[in-house]
Amino acid sequence: MPILSHVLLEAEQHPADTIFKYQKGKFVMAEPSILPLRSPFSFEAGSRETILGKWDEELAKYKVNLRRGAQVTAIAGQKGAFVLTLADRSTVNAEAVVLAIGLQGNLRKLGVPGEEQPKVVYRLIDAEQYRGKRVLVVGGGDSALEAALAISEQPGAKAALSYRGDSFGRVKPKNRERLDEATAKRRIEVLLGSNIVEIGATDVTLRQGDRSWTQPNDAVIVCAGGVLPTDLLKKVGVEFETKHGTA
DSSP states (O other): OOOOOOOEEOSSSSTTHHHHTSOTTOEEOOOOTTSOOOSSSOOOOEEHHHHHHHHHHHHHHTTOOEETTOOEEEEEEETTEEEEEETTSOEEEESOOOOOOOSGGGBOOOOOTTTTSTTEESSOSOGGGGTTOEEEEEOSSHHHHHHHHHHHTSTTOEEEEEESSSSOTTSOHHHHHHHHHHHHTTSEEEEETEEEEEEOSSEEEEEETTEEEEEEOSEEEEOOOBOOOHHHHHHHTOOOOOSSSOO
16 A cells, blocks of 8 residues: 555544543444445444554554644645645645544534533543532433433432433434433433523523523533534535535
């Protein structure tokens, strides 16, 4: 395989940042078998730690020219003569550009008072740090359910799960079964149709229909997904075709 002159611009401080920010010990699935890999890098199902360790070895083995903390804010030019502008205002010249961006750098915020506090985070890394804590998880996807379930298993922890929808319709059946079991055993308080109104230093205020209340709280974990980087893509010249209003 020929070695091409290249630079990999990584906005975060870790390669594979999405997997790096998964919770400790999380099992990561491999790629669908119908999509053959086009890289010498391996991708087999395994724990977060196993996969990250293997990729670190292969980054060194294949001498990947990786620049950390290099967030691209603009791309100008044309094939053979592109100029990429980074967040620190430095530039990179390139003959070709491959966009391989995700959503983790554009996390969806709640937009409520108190969200800037250190106790508010956007992913669960290690559930053990929440032992004996009162934790509110926000979201209705698999990551939210998995976070709430992991916290509910910690000694002395009190886990609550807030979701604005009226059901968890897009989660894996196994996660829903585990949540139903944990709810029946009163290990998790499930608050469907609810929204956070304000986050205080030692509490959080929620609204559910016409009812509002404040409950004690030590930590908030927001698992609300990401915002599509459409602004950057449109500036680059990517066009979006909308067929169903919000596609």
